[in-house]
Amino acid sequence: MGVMDRLVLTDAQWERISGLIIGRPDQKGSTGRDNRMFLEGVLWIVRTGSPWRDLPEVFGDWNSVFRRFSRWSQKKVWWRIFEAMSEDPDFEYLIVDSTVVRAHQHASGAKGGPQNQAIGRSRGGLSTKIHMTVRGLGCPVRFTLTAGQMGDAPQAGPLIEDLPAEIVMADTAYDADHFRQVIADKGALAVIPNNPSRACKHPLDKHLYAQRHLVECCFSKLKQFRRVATRYEKTARNYRAVVTIAATILWMR
Numbered sequence: 001m002g003v004m005d006r007l008v009l010t011d012a013q014w015e016r017i018s019g020l021i022i023g024r025p026d027q028k029g030s031t032g033r034d035n036r037m038f039l040e041g042v043l044w045i046v047r048t049g050s051p052w053r054d055l056p057e058v059f060g061d062w063n064s065v066f067r068r069f070s071r072w073s074q075k076k077v078w079w080r081i082f083e084a085m086s087e088d089p090d091f092e093y094l095i096v097d098s099t100v101v102r103a104h105q106h107a108s109g110a111k112g113g114p115q116n117q118a119i120g121r122s123r124g125g126l127s128t129k130i131h132m133t134v135r136g137l138g139c140p141v142r143f144t145l146t147a148g149q150m151g152d153a154p155q156a157g158p159l160i161e162d163l164p165a166e167i168v169m170a171d172t173a174y175d176a177d178h179f180r181q182v183i184a185d186k187g188a189l190a191v192i193p194n195n196p197s198r199a200c201k202h203p204l205d206k207h208l209y210a211q212r213h214l215v216e217c218c219f220s221k222l223k224q225f226r227r228v229a230t231r232y233e234k235t236a237r238n239y240r241a242v243v244t245i246a247a248t249i250l251w252m253r
Contacts, residue, residue, distance in 0.1 A: 016252065020081045037058070038068060049232070073237050081248055082251075092165070093165065093214075094141075094167070096159055096160065097134075098132065098152050101129070103126035104230055107234055116236075118236040118239070124148075128145055131159060140218055140222070142159055142160075143243060143247070157179060160182065166189065167189045168189070171192070225249075228246045
């Protein structure tokens with residue numbers, strides 16, 4: 001099977017994205033050239049986890065594709081596409097969770113040090129943690145990155161801020177009074193198991209809590225993109241772009 005047989009985007013999906021990108025086909029100059037193949041080249045890298053130097057020639061010069069990918073990361077083009085694709089009428093559930101991703105040794109060494117690039121060192125080595133909110137459909141709506149050893153509850157509030165919801169679910173790691181207060185302030189029901197050390201127990205709707213598996217399914221689907229499952233990017237900005245691209249494809253499937 002050739003490279004061209006493994007393209008990710010259908011014609012319908014490309015039609016949805018094409019109007020949001022820099023350099024539309026109707027524009028002259030280098031920015032308007034081969035936009036679809038550029039995007040497919042980036043998706044090939046994100047899906048396979050291959051080094052940029054191994055990008056097949058059919059997608060263009062690897063260094064040119066990488067530099068354009070990085071420029072789009074800096075200009076937040078990938079995020080703009082994600083926001084346009086992730087419109088969801090289901091405002092009932094929000095589910096919060098995190099997952100730890102191993103960072104390849106080549107991911108270290110960027111300016112500012114590992115902490116500023118959301119890389120931490122723990123017993124398992126270098127790692128990054130993705131903190132994410134998903135909707136009831138099991139698709140991501142917001143995420144942030146931290147070093148792998150960082151706690152979950154301190155990141156939780158901003159993950160649901162200004163997002164409408166009737167129910168917010170999370171596991172025991174998020175059983176903190178400050179997070180429960182953020183949920184209450186938005187008029188939502190907290191479905192979070194009690195930490196064993198909590199003196200005053202909160203009621204838990206176990207039937208609703210069973211839906212929390214959707215966030216685990218979301219992480220599983222994201223990690224099918226090998227460059228999400230292992231972090232190779234030196235900068236947090238570019239790794240955030242990789243996760244954003246994979247999350248966008250989940251919404252389009």
